[in-house]
Amino acid sequence: MGAELALFADSLVRSTPLIIAGLAVALAFRGGVFNIGAEGQLLVGAIAATTVSLAGSDALGRFIVVVSLISAALAGAVWAGIAAELRRRFHVLEIISTIMLNFIAIYLVSFLVRGPLQESTHIYPQTESLAASARLPLLIPDTRLHMGFAVAVAIAALLSWVFRKTAAGFRIRATGASPRAALTAGRIDISKTSFLVFLFSGALAGIAGGIEVTGVTFALYENLSPGYGYTAIAVALIAGLSPLGIIGSGIFFGVLETGAIALQREFGVPSSLASVVEAAFILGALALAAMKGRRISGFTAAR
Amino acid sequence: MSADTARDSVLDLHEITKQFGSVVALDRVSLRIRRGRIAALLGENGAGKTTLMRIAFGMIQPDSGWMEVNGNRRRFASPSDAIAAGVGMVHQQFSLVPVMTVADNVALGGRGKLSTSQILGTLKRIALETGLELDPFTKVENLGSADRQKLEIIRTLAHDAKIMILDEPTAVLTPRDVSDLFRQLKTFAASGGAVVLITHKLADARAHADDVTVLRHGRVVLSSHMSATTEDSLATAMLGRSSRAITQAKARQLDEAASSVASLVAVVLPDRIARPPLNLEIKAGEILGIAALDGSAQLLLRVLAGRTKPRSGHIDLPSRIGFVPENRADEALIPEFSLPENLALADAGSRHGLLSWGSFRQHTQEIIDDFDVRTPDTNALPSQLSGGNQQRFVLGRELYDKPPLIILENPTQGLDLNATEFIHERLRKARSDGAAVVFYSSDLDELADLSDRVLVVSRSKVESVSPDRDQIGRALLGTNGS
Numbered sequence: 001m002g003a004e005l006a007l008f009a010d011s012l013v014r015s016t017p018l019i020i021a022g023l024a025v026a027l028a029f030r031g032g033v034f035n036i037g038a039e040g041q042l043l044v045g046a047i048a049a050t051t052v053s054l055a056g057s058d059a060l061g062r063f064i065v066v067v068s069l070i071s072a073a074l075a076g077a078v079w080a081g082i083a084a085e086l087r088r089r090f091h092v093l094e095i096i097s098t099i100m101l102n103f104i105a106i107y108l109v110s111f112l113v114r115g116p117l118q119e120s121t122h123i124y125p126q127t128e129s130l131a132a133s134a135r136l137p138l139l140i141p142d143t144r145l146h147m148g149f150a151v152a153v154a155i156a157a158l159l160s161w162v163f164r165k166t167a168a169g170f171r172i173r174a175t176g177a178s179p180r181a182a183l184t185a186g187r188i189d190i191s192k193t194s195f196l197v198f199l200f201s202g203a204l205a206g207i208a209g210g211i212e213v214t215g216v217t218f219a220l221y222e223n224l225s226p227g228y229g230y231t232a233i234a235v236a237l238i239a240g241l242s243p244l245g246i247i248g249s250g251i252f253f254g255v256l257e258t259g260a261i262a263l264q265r266e267f268g269v270p271s272s273l274a275s276v277v278e279a280a281f282i283l284g285a286l287a288l289a290a291m292k293g294r295r296i297s298g299f300t301a302a303r
Numbered sequence: 304m305s306a307d308t309a310r311d312s313v314l315d316l317h318e319i320t321k322q323f324g325s326v327v328a329l330d331r332v333s334l335r336i337r338r339g340r341i342a343a344l345l346g347e348n349g350a351g352k353t354t355l356m357r358i359a360f361g362m363i364q365p366d367s368g369w370m371e372v373n374g375n376r377r378r379f380a381s382p383s384d385a386i387a388a389g390v391g392m393v394h395q396q397f398s399l400v401p402v403m404t405v406a407d408n409v410a411l412g413g414r415g416k417l418s419t420s421q422i423l424g425t426l427k428r429i430a431l432e433t434g435l436e437l438d439p440f441t442k443v444e445n446l447g448s449a450d451r452q453k454l455e456i457i458r459t460l461a462h463d464a465k466i467m468i469l470d471e472p473t474a475v476l477t478p479r480d481v482s483d484l485f486r487q488l489k490t491f492a493a494s495g496g497a498v499v500l501i502t503h504k505l506a507d508a509r510a511h512a513d514d515v516t517v518l519r520h521g522r523v524v525l526s527s528h529m530s531a532t533t534e535d536s537l538a539t540a541m542l543g544r545s546s547r548a549i550t551q552a553k554a555r556q557l558d559e560a561a562s563s564v565a566s567l568v569a570v571v572l573p574d575r576i577a578r579p580p581l582n583l584e585i586k587a588g589e590i591l592g593i594a595a596l597d598g599s600a601q602l603l604l605r606v607l608a609g610r611t612k613p614r615s616g617h618i619d620l621p622s623r624i625g626f627v628p629e630n631r632a633d634e635a636l637i638p639e640f641s642l643p644e645n646l647a648l649a650d651a652g653s654r655h656g657l658l659s660w661g662s663f664r665q666h667t668q669e670i671i672d673d674f675d676v677r678t679p680d681t682n683a684l685p686s687q688l689s690g691g692n693q694q695r696f697v698l699g700r701e702l703y704d705k706p707p708l709i710i711l712e713n714p715t716q717g718l719d720l721n722a723t724e725f726i727h728e729r730l731r732k733a734r735s736d737g738a739a740v741v742f743y744s745s746d747l748d749e750l751a752d753l754s755d756r757v758l759v760v761s762r763s764k765v766e767s768v769s770p771d772r773d774q775i776g777r778a779l780l781g782t783n784g785s
Contacts (some may be wrong), residue, residue, distance in 0.1 A: 166656065170654075
């Protein structure tokens with residue numbers, strides 16, 4: 001029973017960054033912004049959370065976790081903001097710029113954990129570990145399941161509410177679904193809307209990185225993210241960009257990846273098989289959406 | 304016609320008929336183009352001019368009829384057949400690649416190995432023969448519209464065109480460029496070429512063409528030497544006799560109370576839209592029709608609707624403006640949004656806080672009832688509605704909170720008689736409720752029927768005429784100075 005609970009908890013732990021980054025992708029895609037840079041935004045969020053946690057854990061006491069997550073969100077927003085500003089001012093395609101920013105973020109992490117942020121013994125390419133007070137509290141005692149999962153579910157519910165009930169959420173959906181109609185019939189400032197969507201999307205991805213650091217790894221190191229930001233695109237698309245659906249698809253991918261690791265450990269089944277299954281599901285979901293004639297908005301929508 | 308002119312014939316169209324669905328675009332149209340001459344093809348919007356020339360250029364196949372080139376019967380399966388036979392066409396929308404140079408654009412569409420020196424030689428030859436000269440190494444994106452058109456013509460000549468078809472070539476040109484263009488076309492004709500000029504500008508045709516053919520509703524109504532015509536006879540041929548008695552009375556039944564309201568909109572528009580700058584005052588309780596040739600009024604309407612900012616000048620607009628754009632599927636509605644969501648779209652830009660979908664649904668139902676929108680249910684998608692019902696819904700949405708100003712582009716285009724009548728009736732009702740209605744229409748009958756006052760907008764001027772089909776038509780053609 002204990003082992004099963006642990007495996008279940010591990011799956012939810014694994015799904016947490018997928019859900020939050022998936023929500024970041026869905027927010028952007030729904031608003032007509034092709035943010036492929038969740039990976040990079042997640043990493044700079046992790047950098048910010050680590051730095052703030054290491055620097056301020058004594059001074060801020062229990063509030064340090066909140067502060068470090070806020071700084072993760074800000075870092076993600078700034079990282080996305082680079083691409084957003086390039087798009088707004090020079091019409092640089094965000095698909096290209098965000099992918100490039102991903103690489104910069106990856107190598108920025110490498111530089112930091114070997115340079116300025118390296119732990120004091122200078123042996124391992126990683127930062128010092130976070131103090132206990134700077135770590136997210138557990139959701140279920142004696143497992144690895146932390147509060148981050150609850151945060152993910154809460155963000156999904158919030159985003160769903162924003163899309164359905166608020167004027168701002170409606171503007172985002174309208175801008176993504178038809179920029180021309182949003183501009184002409186809705187008199188929506190589509191340039192401002194997509195700019196803000198881009199920043200908020202980056203902030204969400206940044207939070208995913210902050211939660212990964214404060215809830216799971218407790219330190220910054222290379223390969224902190226096994227491509228969460230990319231898998232998140234699949235998570236978002238399979239859920240049809242629906243925030244509540246992303247909870248489900250995020251858990252599904254979390255279970256799949258955790259299970260694959262367990263399978264490899266227990267039975268020697270290569271874990272890359274999970275990637276094959278994931279990709280098959282993505283193709284299936286896309287084909288299904290195409291057959292229904294229902295376009296996954298943002299993905300096929302003309303700009 | 305004498306045997307002499309028959310020998311000069313380079314392109315003969317015989318009894319060309321073309322139907323699009325139930326609409327007969329061309330009905331047994333015959334046309335002869337002669338060497339060394341400029342032929343004008345005149346007609347109103349939709350008369351069939353462009354369709355006929357697209358057939359001559361192999362872009363469309365006729366349902367019946369045949370063509371002869373230099374006396375030999377030919378069939379063009381595609382434009383490349385036409386080009387091979389020496390027919391060239393300069394389209395209204397240019398087909399140039401902006402990031403490429405002049406020389407590269409001329410090379411486009413050629414076959415085999417690209418030889419820059421050969422292209423340069425061709426360009427030099429054309430420059431010597433016709434005076435059409437452009438720097439071969441300038442990028443097209445740095446060229447003005449007059450030079451782009453020049454390049455289109457050069458490219459046609461580079462493909463050894465003997466017959467050049469130009470679709471509304473003067474639409475984008477300044478008067479000076481226009482006289483340059485015609486000088487070059489005359490040189491081309493004098494060297495043994497033939498020119499077909501599609502236009503609805505009578506003055507240009509009269510001044511420069513040797514022969515003229517007038518189409519109306521897909522039929523040839525006049526074909527002669529230009530010298531045998533008068534501006535008036537051509538205008539009459541293009542417009543047809545105005546058969547209906549002018550219903551002046553209906554236009555005068557303006558609500559006195561409404562018309563005494565101070566002017567609603569005062570516009571000073573820059574010379575980009577109208578030359579000289581336009582001063583326009585729109586009164587509450589009037590329907591102002593806008594007549595214009597091909598899109599020259601669109602910018603004006605967008606400015607009036609508050610959708611585009613004027614480059615200079617000032618404009619006082621009410622905060623709430625109803626706007627029905629021409630392209631409803633693209634600009635008025637979002638296809639994957641339900642009707643209540645599409646209702647919420649109107650002025651979504653200025654809304655804050657939470658949306659009350661209950662009331663949007665209720666308002667949608669009111670519009671459905673009030674405007675007789677045929678829909679499977681309140682939450683339907685626009686695609687489940689016919690074009691007429693979509694337009695009813697859009698109009699209902701834009702009129703819902705009784706805006707003081709309503710702007711419409713071609714409000715009944717593509718709609719059946721029923722829907723058209725209904726929309727006219729609603730606009731008249733909005734007027735009697737004190738709103739100002741401004742609409743553009745490419746249909747002279749609609750302008751004459753619906754307007755209290757008509758503004759004819761062209762590149763060179765804006766003039767006010769009374770809502771009479773004939774007067775609007777003549778003002779559009781630029782012939783009512785008499």
